[in-house]
Amino acid sequence: MPHALSKSRIMAARQCARRAWLEHNRPALAGGEPGSQRRIEQGHELNTIVRRLYPAARLIAPGMATAEALLETESCLRADRVEGVLEGAFSAHGVLVRTDLVQPDGNGLRLTEIKASTRVKPHHVIDTAIQHWVMREVGWTVSASCVAHIDKRFLYQGHGEFDGLLRHVDVSEQVAELLVQVPQWIADAGRALALEQEPTIAVGSQCTDPRACPFLDHCRGAEPDYPVRRLPGGGRIVQELLADGIDDMRDVPPDRLHRPLQKRVVEATRQGLTICDPVLGEMLRALPHPRYFLDFESIQFAVPRWPGTRPFEDIPFQWSCHIEDADGQVTQREFLDQSGELPIRRCAEALLAACGDVGPILTYSHFEHSVIGRLAARLPDLKVDLHGLRERLFDLLPLVRQHYYHPDMRGSFSIKAVLPTLAPDLDYTALDRVQDGIGAQIAYEKLLDPSIDPDTRASIAADLLAYCRLDTLAMVRMVRFFSSPTSDHTVGRT
Numbered sequence: 001m002p003h004a005l006s007k008s009r010i011m012a013a014r015q016c017a018r019r020a021w022l023e024h025n026r027p028a029l030a031g032g033e034p035g036s037q038r039r040i041e042q043g044h045e046l047n048t049i050v051r052r053l054y055p056a057a058r059l060i061a062p063g064m065a066t067a068e069a070l071l072e073t074e075s076c077l078r079a080d081r082v083e084g085v086l087e088g089a090f091s092a093h094g095v096l097v098r099t100d101l102v103q104p105d106g107n108g109l110r111l112t113e114i115k116a117s118t119r120v121k122p123h124h125v126i127d128t129a130i131q132h133w134v135m136r137e138v139g140w141t142v143s144a145s146c147v148a149h150i151d152k153r154f155l156y157q158g159h160g161e162f163d164g165l166l167r168h169v170d171v172s173e174q175v176a177e178l179l180v181q182v183p184q185w186i187a188d189a190g191r192a193l194a195l196e197q198e199p200t201i202a203v204g205s206q207c208t209d210p211r212a213c214p215f216l217d218h219c220r221g222a223e224p225d226y227p228v229r230r231l232p233g234g235g236r237i238v239q240e241l242l243a244d245g246i247d248d249m250r251d252v253p254p255d256r257l258h259r260p261l262q263k264r265v266v267e268a269t270r271q272g273l274t275i276c277d278p279v280l281g282e283m284l285r286a287l288p289h290p291r292y293f294l295d296f297e298s299i300q301f302a303v304p305r306w307p308g309t310r311p312f313e314d315i316p317f318q319w320s321c322h323i324e325d326a327d328g329q330v331t332q333r334e335f336l337d338q339s340g341e342l343p344i345r346r347c348a349e350a351l352l353a354a355c356g357d358v359g360p361i362l363t364y365s366h367f368e369h370s371v372i373g374r375l376a377a378r379l380p381d382l383k384v385d386l387h388g389l390r391e392r393l394f395d396l397l398p399l400v401r402q403h404y405y406h407p408d409m410r411g412s413f414s415i416k417a418v419l420p421t422l423a424p425d426l427d428y429t430a431l432d433r434v435q436d437g438i439g440a441q442i443a444y445e446k447l448l449d450p451s452i453d454p455d456t457r458a459s460i461a462a463d464l465l466a467y468c469r470l471d472t473l474a475m476v477r478m479v480r481f482f483s484s485p486t487s488d489h490t491v492g493r494t
Contacts, residue, residue: 284482
């Protein structure tokens with residue numbers, strides 16, 4: 001075989017030969033998938049916890065040279081009274097794998113693949129099958145194959161005690177059925193990597209299954225200004241249009257579309273029209289004052305950070321609220337927890353103090369409704385007041401989706417797509433380090449690090465506040481734009 005193969009290369013080739021070739025030959029073309037770095041860091045954090053859960057298991061250092069790691073793994077597993085090996089190395093037929101956990105059980109070796117996921121997914125089983133096959137080819141007897149995933153029911157009690165965080169699922173039967181296919185996967189991957197030229201494979205469903213490919217933008221190449229893949233709720237119709245060679249919204253035949261929203265988007269794009277139904281302005285002008293414009297930022301931890309929390313529990317850590325009175329005067333209140341402690345109560349109490357007793361609370365998604373509901377469930381003494389806030393919520397997104405469209409939105413109704421069409425002076429890209437929700441989560445994790453210096457902490461906090469503040473200011477400007485009589489038009493040239 002011309003190239004030594006890793007498990008990740010084989011998995012990449014199973015998804016797409018082009019991806020495997022690019023990973024091997026043109027890695028610099030990979031794009032940064034939003035959140036990918038944070039998922040990697042969560043995986044590292046879980047690995048740290050696993051080492052604490054199995055203190056007697058021998059760790060084969062990830063940075064150890066391959067030959068040394070192979071020898072060290074075999075030596076440990078052949079030693080008397082060994083309780084397990086973490087990050088063990090095995091190699092057969094040019095394939096190298098590193099296993100999360102291997103434990104002798106009297107009948108052979110029990111293989112466990114550990115995932116920062118809340119359930120076993122099909123590609124986890126495939127991943128485990130490749131490892132099992134390599135171990136078997138080396139000469140080891142694999143008595144059981146398991147996937148350990150995070151149990152969302154686990155409640156962290158504190159003191160660094162994480163017994164029960166992982167749920168072990170035996171996948172031996174599924175793995176046994178896949179073992180016969182592993183040699184073909186290896187051969188396919190080897191052929192893909194041996195190609196002199198990048199394989200020509202069209203963009204398709206494989207680009208996001210089982211995970212988003214980092215080379216997707218490269219493979220798409222130069223797209224039209226209004227790509228048909230951005231049709232809202234596209235699904236099958238987008239795949240059918242692309243298969244027919246139609247990649248531009250402006251070229252979509254009207255009779256191919258059946259959903260009213262898709263028809264409206266395509267018609268507006270083809271004719272270069274802005275659609276703004278007068279009903280939208282009428283509804284917004286009818287809203288009483290004071291008006292509150294609310295946006296939350298929240299974070300999930302695979303490994304719970306605070307006692308009393310569960311894996312992947314959504315924890316709000318920040319909000320911004322712009323307040324407009326009947327005279328059009330606007331003030332702003334905000335909350336950002338920097339204590340390092342569980343922020344739920346402080347977040348809720350500050351919110352109740354800011355939002356008063358009357359007046360609509362405008363949002364731009366259902367997310368705030370869910371957050372306030374979870375806060376109420378968490379804080380029984382504030383439940384009535386928080387439910388009162390939730391009853392005042394007024395979601396702008398469904399109204400905008402139903403009554404407004406500008407071609408420059410390119411099929412998206414996110415606030416970041418809508419805002420430039422009505423308030424171009426407000427620009428998320430002009431913000432420094434935090435320009436989206438994922439960026440806010442990454443910044444907040446840095447803010448929780450007690451080792452950062454005061455200047456860095458102040459800078460991160462300022463970036464977070466500026467981002468969340470822009471979200472609620474964007475809603476203020478949006479409502480003012482749609483409420484203006486000059487915006488009441490069914491169509492208008494862009």
